[in-house]
Amino acid sequence: MASPGRRCFLFLQGPTNLLFAKVADRLRARGHEVHRIHVCVGDRIFWRGPGVTEYRGTLADWPAFIADFYDRHGVTEVVLLGEKRDHNKVAIVAGHAKGIRITVTDFGYFRPDWVVVERDGLNGDSHFPRDPEAILQQARGLPPIDRRVRYPHRAVTQAAWDMTFHLSSAVMRRSFPHFRRHSLNHPVVNYLATGWRLARGPIESRRAARVVQAVKRSGPYCIFAMQMEDDYSLRAYSPYPDLDAAMDEALRSFAANAPAHAHLVFKLHPLDPGLKRWRHRIARLAAKHGVAGRAHFIDGGDLDALIAGSHGLVTINSTAGLRSLELRCPTFAMGQTIYRVPGLAFDGTLDDFWMKAPAPDPALVEASLRLMAATLHVRGSFYDAAGIEAAAEGMAYRLHHGRVNQPLAAVLRGEIPRD
Structure with a gap:
């Protein structure tokens, strides 16, 4: 497959793991420029590598900041998790106005070892076809889904990394004084309550x-x-x-x-x-x-x-x-x-x-299941070491080759797409 031209990727808020850092490493290795913006201490903890900017301003000042950042660095693509989080929503609108591609990731529509890699947004914002005939036509020729679990979801790891992200952001508020969490309840309260519930x-x-x-x-x-x-x-x-x-x-x-x-x-x-x-x-x-x-x-x-x-x-x-x-x-x-x-x-x-x-x-x-799996996912897991590596490889492949929302038969077979 021919190598696409050099592009500039900006990573915004991601999952509470090193997935984005590992995707960024792979994109740099392919010759792309990579930037990252931190809006809280948790972002800082789950990142490795150069190209970091820390935003400590208010949400009201964020639209002007992000628009200027796009222009100064020549950003061509943005990668994020949580398209409805406050900073991300603004970044998406500003990006669309400048013709910047937006890629969103999250837990997969299938569980446990699938990761969504989708253009612009999930669920109601998804570009997945809603016309039955279009689905049947686009899925024609796709192989069956290999649903064997390759990478486990480790709930204890998720709890530990989530707590690390949220506690650090709460305790070290002075570093990012204007940051506000997106969750309804404080994560510490959530996990203490969940622990009691699971004990029962x-x-x-x-x-x-x-x-x-x-x-x-x-x-x-x-x-x-x-x-x-x-x-x-x-x-x-x-x-x-x-x-x-x-x-x-x-x-x-x-x-x-x-x-x-x-x-x-x-x-x-x-x-x-x-x-x-x-x-x-x-x-x-x-x-x-x-x-x-x-x-x-x-x-x-x-x-x-x-x-x-x-x-x-x-x-x-x-x-x-x-x-x-x-x-x-x-x-x-x-x-x-x-x-x-x-x-x-x-x-x-x-x-x-x-x-x-x-x-x-x-x-x-x-x-529908075959088309969703082939076009909107990579295999992997957010909270398993091998699963993170697999997801990073799959995401980097899709981003590098411009294959977001495009079918990859390898994903259906449970394989990691490679150059």
Whole structure:
């Protein structure tokens, strides 16, 4: 493959690991110029290499700063994680105005060892086609996905590195006095609460099993796949300010339109910190809508097994929706998401979903999954040493060769694309 010309890459906020630093090393080795802007101490910790600028100004002054930085350094491409974070949002708008390419990364739409590398944004901002015929045509000839896990997700490593990032940024505020975190709750509070919740895991899992058994004996059921409220995609790509509002809407619709003997099971996200008393909140909302005996909360259980026995899954825009489609389960997305496509997620109203939703089109599901994997991902993991190296190699290849949002069959085979 012919080598593209020399370009100038700017790395903004990234994941809490050295992935961006390793991608930058590979781009420099290919002859490109690389810059990095730090907006907090955590950024500084997870970077190695030259070309660093530290921004200590206010968010109000950031638009003029970033526009000037683009011009002074001749930036041609920007790489970032979290397209809806305050500094990144401004940088994207300024970049588009100057014809600069924006590449966004995050955890993959598939789990555990896939990393998104996508143009401009994810979910509602994704350029993935929403036309079924276009998906089928573009996926034609792509090989099956090799889903064998090559790189584990190490939750303990994630917790340690997240804490390092956030604690350092909080304790050393004087270095970046105007920086404000993007998360709703302080990470220390989140992790302490999550630790307590996980310690209760065996108890909650047994309780969840009893609830599911009772529900299955009582009649048909649907699932509401809950998301973490700290997940920015919940607020950025949906009309709901929080999870409570979405659950209230789902229960209102369920009470008015679902079969009288049907049940709705709310499944907690595995990494939810448990700061809200979800069981009590759901019970209160169920009573409000007159379905007190038909709405249930579980913390634990096997999602695949739960989906296999259900009549449908509702979510805001969780990746659990993709898994539901893969298992041929009727699925409804209340927010904007990559799989809100006719023939995949139900394209009618939520009120109609409970009675009228068909199973997704199997051919379209398979084509969509292959196309998503081939065009929007590299293999790797944020919190595993070998997984970071693999993701860095794959990202650098896509960036160097201009193959972001372009199909790479090697990714489907579980391989690392190389020059």
